[in-house]
């Protein structure tokens with residue numbers, strides 16, 4: 001954070017509400033909880049079981065930039081850059097099976113993700129030491 005002059009947003013002419021790409025973002029603690037729920041549920045079930053862990057809806061790149069601006073208390077500078085080769089306009093997970101079989105669903109918002117990331121980053125500006 002603070003190392004780049006500006007964030008490149010890859011594409012602002014997608015067929016999405018604000019023109020930027022939409023993705024399903026998940027808080028790392030929700031993701032960890034999903035793994036724990038799977039391990040508890042599957043400990044006595046044979047076979048391979050596959051679950052999507054996601055919110056089931058997306059946020060745009062601008063939503064993410066705005067959430068981080070709010071979290072850090074100042075505007076995150078951005079500029080629009082060309083679309084990245086191979087990027088799709090929008091996609092998100094279908095976590096229905098995880099909800100039905102693991103009784104798991106996300107409970108943390110994009111705002112929580114930005115706040116917690118900013119808190120961690122503020123405490124560890126250079127990341128963890130090797």
Ligand SMILES: O=c1ccn([C@@H]2O[C@H](COP(=O)(O)OP(=O)(O)O[C@H]3O[C@H](CO)[C@H](O)[C@H](O)[C@H]3O)[C@@H](O)[C@H]2O)c(=O)[nH]1
Nearest residue numbers: 007008009010011020021022023060061083084087088089
């Ligand atoms: O500097 C950046 C980085 C990302 N984005 C945008 O942010 C969104 C998320 O980008 P990511 O690269 O984090 O994730 P993607 O879902 O686009 O792609 C990732 O997940 C895919 C599968 O879901 C593939 O594995 C792919 O190789 C991997 O990069 C996209 O709209 C992307 O265009 C920007 O605008 N600027």
